[in-house]
Amino acid sequence: MSLYRSAVWLVKGLREYTKSGYESASKDFVPNDLEVQVPGRVFLVTGGNSGIGKATALEIAKRGGTVHLVCRDQTRAEDARSEIIRESDNQNIFLHIVDLSDPKQIWKFVEKFKQEHKLNVLINNAGCMINKRELTEDGLEKNFATNTLGVYILTTGLIPVLEKEHDPRVITVSSGGMLVQKLNTDDLQSERTPFDGTMVYAQNKRQQVVLTERWAQGHPAIHFSSMHPGWADTPGVRKAMPGFHARFRDRLRSEAQGADTVLWLALSAAAAAQPNGRFFQDRKPVSTHLPLARTSSSLAEEEKFIEILQQLAQTFK
Secondary structure (H helix, E strand, O other): OOHHHHHHHHHHHHHHHOHHHHHHHHHHOOHHHHOOOOOOOEEEEEOOOOHHHHHHHHHHHHOOOEEEEEEOOHHHHHHHHHHHHHHHOOOOEEEEEOOOOOHHHHHHHHHHHHHHOOOOEEEEOOOOOOOOOOEOOOOOEHHHHHHHHHHHHHHHHHHHHHOOOOOOEEEEEOOHHHHHOOOOOOOOOOOOOOOOHHHHHHHHHHHHHHHHHHHHHHOOOOEEEEEEOOOEOOHHHHHHOHHHHHHHHHHOEOHHHHHHHHHHHHHOHHHHOOOOOEEEEOOEEEOOOOOOOOOOOOHHHHHHHHHHHHHHHHOOO
């Protein structure tokens, strides 16, 4: 990452991504956008047992939606499900235990889900930031396996289900950190460069944005979007970035503030009217590149990236 990108991103973050940035942006929100009820619509939220995912699932449940939580930890997930049911008075909350770093598990889940359920909205929220290079049982670098390959398999696998429904949407929770990264197809699993978990995570988030843009081109019947929740005080941030959390703790957004744009993209008519494939921050489409940062990728680079993912995903099917 260049010093220029780093400096511009930090200044942007302090101005826009903090709690005060949300409070400033929210003055332009249309309150009626989220005053909706969605009984009969079905939502799948990955990582719905804590943080932004849980806040999102709870608000959808309060509006009458059917929610499928896809989580890794059985105990924490069951606790979250019980809490969501209790606070929303909505019994239509279902739980699926899937390790999203395990492509074989994801494929099995997708095939079963397709046979048993319908789906209107997929919310790719789960993610991980592991600060040392760690491999899964399949020999995949764990950040890439979860944040990129897992999202790719889950989304592409569920596209046929989504395309059957009215107003289908896919929202992927990315990060403003992707602004410091250019798509790199030469070392997707961090085998040839010194490992930096924060930068690997940022690269994965750039990959998610590229995937969103490509899916939008290939499947125009579905509304695809990616978004940045801002700097939010979540269990994931506290665990993966303790130094960052300690430094900025008083400035961080609440989980509900981080979830606001996810909800807006999942629920509002205004979001569906936005162009397909865009990247959002505080309910507005924003640029996926910093000025003069040289992080744009060529069509050839993007096609190579998609081809690698396709081939890798198929080996686990």
